Amino acid sequence: MRFRDLAFLVVSNLRRMKLRLALTSLGVVIGTSAIVLMVSLGIGLQANLTTSLGDLGAATHITVMPGGMETGMPDEGQLTDAALERFETIEHVEAVMPMTYVMSAQGARYKRYESYMNIMGVPMDAFEAFGYELESGRLPRTDSEVLLGAAVPTSFAAGDSATQAGPSGRLKLDLLGKRLDLTLMMWPSEEEMQKDPMAQGTERKQRLTVVGILAPTDMQTDQTAYVTLDAAHAMNGATRRTTAYENVVVKADSTRNVTAIEDEISGQGFFTFSSQSMLKELNTVFLIIQGVLGALGAIAMLVAALGIANTMTMSIYERTREIGIMKAVGASNRQIKRVFLGEAAIIGVLGGIGGLTFSWAGAALANLFVQSLIASQAGSSGGVMPETSAFFQIPVWLALFAIVFASGIGLLAGVLPAVRAANLDPLTALRHE
Numbered sequence: 001m002r003f004r005d006l007a008f009l010v011v012s013n014l015r016r017m018k019l020r021l022a023l024t025s026l027g028v029v030i031g032t033s034a035i036v037l038m039v040s041l042g043i044g045l046q047a048n049l050t051t052s053l054g055d056l057g058a059a060t061h062i063t064v065m066p067g068g069m070e071t072g073m074p075d076e077g078q079l080t081d082a083a084l085e086r087f088e089t090i091e092h093v094e095a096v097m098p099m100t101y102v103m104s105a106q107g108a109r110y111k112r113y114e115s116y117m118n119i120m121g122v123p124m125d126a127f128e129a130f131g132y133e134l135e136s137g138r139l140p141r142t143d144s145e146v147l148l149g150a151a152v153p154t155s156f157a158a159g160d161s162a163t164q165a166g167p168s169g170r171l172k173l174d175l176l177g178k179r180l181d182l183t184l185m186m187w188p189s190e191e192e193m194q195k196d197p198m199a200q201g202t203e204r205k206q207r208l209t210v211v212g213i214l215a216p217t218d219m220q221t222d223q224t225a226y227v228t229l230d231a232a233h234a235m236n237g238a239t240r241r242t243t244a245y246e247n248v249v250v251k252a253d254s255t256r257n258v259t260a261i262e263d264e265i266s267g268q269g270f271f272t273f274s275s276q277s278m279l280k281e282l283n284t285v286f287l288i289i290q291g292v293l294g295a296l297g298a299i300a301m302l303v304a305a306l307g308i309a310n311t312m313t314m315s316i317y318e319r320t321r322e323i324g325i326m327k328a329v330g331a332s333n334r335q336i337k338r339v340f341l342g343e344a345a346i347i348g349v350l351g352g353i354g355g356l357t358f359s360w361a362g363a364a365l366a367n368l369f370v371q372s373l374i375a376s377q378a379g380s381s382g383g384v385m386p387e388t389s390a391f392f393q394i395p396v397w398l399a400l401f402a403i404v405f406a407s408g409i410g411l412l413a414g415v416l417p418a419v420r421a422a423n424l425d426p427l428t429a430l431r432h433e
Helices: 003-015 018-055 080-089 124-129 188-194 227-234 255-265 275-316 320-328 331-382 396-422 426-431
Strands: 063-064 093-101 104-108 113-115 120-121 134-137 145-148 179-184 202-214 225-229 249-254 270-272
Touching: 003 018, 003 320, 018 275, 018 331, 018 396, 063 255, 080 249, 093 124, 093 227, 104 120, 113 331, 120 202, 120 227, 225 331, 255 270, 255 275, 270 275, 275 331, 275 396, 320 331, 331 396
Parallel strands: 120 225, 145 202
Antiparallel strands: 063 249, 063 270, 093 120, 093 249, 104 113, 104 179, 134 202, 145 225, 179 202
């Protein structure tokens, strides 16, 4: 039997049972849709969390914090200048930037507007080496100058700020070249506390001139103001020689080398964090989630497979005499099997295509609903709508997998009925009414 004759026979048989074909294919449609929508939800959630994680820092940056491991090194887990020099000698490290938080900062004021922004001291040459771009102005050169993150001008508020807010609902001040008045709380040292346990902290004012504003980078950078290291140490009442850094950011030359650098720094007794390490853990978690969601959808596909098997088995009873005639005119058992397997495969293919089409439509509607819900919540709170990817994402590989999987399920469901049809005795089949 030629392939053309086989295909014509299979299509002719399926056309004779249109209603049963539609109902059986509908089961495959539901099963395929369940699998595709479940897995696409996992893919969408993973993509959104990965994007959010990227907003927390650059992909090649490693944040290093003081450790507590015994390493036998002189600094013993402290982020000193000696530790920074060791970091710089690590292979594939492009730049190292120490950071010192201004813990004494209690807030900044410009005219009647106030902000409780984070203030951090960094070496400006390393800051430039990290590739941060300026939206306007320049980097600080003296201890009385400050560089603002992109979101800092929107962090100032006043009692009547709502009347000056823009379309986003946030007030944005033009601070370039303006002077900010900082309030610093100077706490007594340990020696002063020993002499006078009742000693209180004293407030000190300091004025900084805004000389530059950064272009949008990531969440943490955008919400921070930057001064020189010496200025930060002075604000904290410390000296450069006696102060260790709160954390250090190490920049790798490529995302491929982040893990190796992070492992080497951790081996020196420091705690590390990077978006790459977090992403690796998230990928493992989402692999499990997608497997569970896919298994739930596979239950529906199992039911559809039983439906195909039932349809093909009932078809054998209805076409027993026809099978006997085919064998009488010379059809082999292999050809009989091909007919029934072809019918089962076509049911699977039609169900897979239908399920994929339904999944695309359902995913599009669900994404529109979720986006509108997020937009309405952002509007009611007066905030800005966060940038999110589609929560249901159907990549090409998933679409192809859905059709191939549905076809395979159809073939498997048709194996036993095909074998049974091929094993029918021709004489018994011809006598069947």
